[in-house]
Amino acid sequence: MVFVLVEDVLYVSSAGCNLFSPGLAVDQGFTMTWDSEARIFGMTKENIEVIRTEFENSLWTFNAQNVGNNFANNKNIAMKKKVFANFAVTHGVEDIDVWHERLGHTCPEYIRLMVDRGMAKGIMLKRRGKIDCVDCHFGKQLHKTFRKKLDRPIEKGNDLVFADLLIPGASNGSPYTAVLVVMDGYSRYVKIYLLKSKGDVEVNRYMQEYIAWAERQHGVNVAEVITRNWSNDDEDGTGGVLVKQVLTDKGQEFCN
Structure with a gap:
């Protein structure tokens, strides 16, 4: 009986499947x-x-x-x-690019230094030239600078309104099943509505209520909420500012 002992195996370049399935x-x-x-x-x-x-x-x-x-x-x-016995084995004589991958993309200069000084057993190089590792180039790339603010045309109140539903769960100790959270994009003013149903009928009723309330704060009384085709004018001609855009997560509870 012959026993084969393989120590410190880190990488097998040609292994494409499990040794035993x-x-x-x-x-x-x-x-x-x-x-x-x-x-x-x-x-x-x-x-x-x-x-x-x-x-x-x-x-x-x-x-x-x-x-x-x-x-x-x-x-x-x-x-x-x-x-x-069936086993996969790879010998220690390989090009420097193979050892670069086996050792977790270690710097090639460090690999040459370890070989020249005998600091690592079993590493022998057939080719010591320069390597061009795509993974290393990709990992060293700098990410794009994060933007400090989003490019949204928000210059005053009612330019953009954010809305979403908070679902606390059915067993929350209250008769309400959802919370409608509406926030003005300019002032960050938040208004919440407790809902007994997260259906589109009740959600849109409160959305219309918020839009009417927000427009009244700027001196405009809105009789009904309709789909508006906006022009470049900020004012509605009566001295007030209407809600221009409502931003949601496109859930089915929000029906435009």
């Missing part, structure tokens, strides 16, 4: 056994145990056995013909 083994006719208390996992085929694993040091280690013609009884495990 229990689901694929079941599809191929194997039977999976599992003992959750003992943390033992096994695979059998034709009543012969071919894999048994035990959880040690946070790893599942196992020896794979050839499937023979001997059968196992309920107590004993059948003798196997031959032991073989």
Whole structure:
């Protein structure tokens, strides 16, 4: 029996799938056994145990056995013909760009320094030239400067109104199921309405009530709320300022 010990494995460049897939083994006719208390996992085929694993040091280690013609009884495990092992391994002689990826995109100059001074075992370079790592270039890019304010045409009250629903939950100890929060975009004045229903009928009724109230604060009495086609004029011709825009999250409770 030959044991292969691989230490400090960080990266395998050609590994594209799991080393062992229990689901694929079941599809191929194997039977999976599992003992959750003992943390033992096994695979059998034709009543012969071919894999048994035990959880040690946070790893599942196992020896794979050839499937023979001997059968196992309920107590004993059948003798196997031959032991073989499947493992993925990569040697230490690679180009510097491969070691750059294996070591978590370490600076190439540091890799050359470790090799020249013998500071790391198992690192051997075939090519020591310059590398062009796309991931490193992308990671070093500077993000765009955050804007200090949004580009919205808010110059005075009623230019823009924000509205949204707060849902405290059904079992909140009150007869209300939702809270309508409306805020003026210029003054940041907030007005709330307690709702017994979050349907569009009640929500829009309170939205119309707020718009009428907000326009009255600027000396304009609105008889009804309608869809307005706005011009570039800020004033409505009567000395007051109407609500120009209401900003919501496009929920179904807000019907325009």
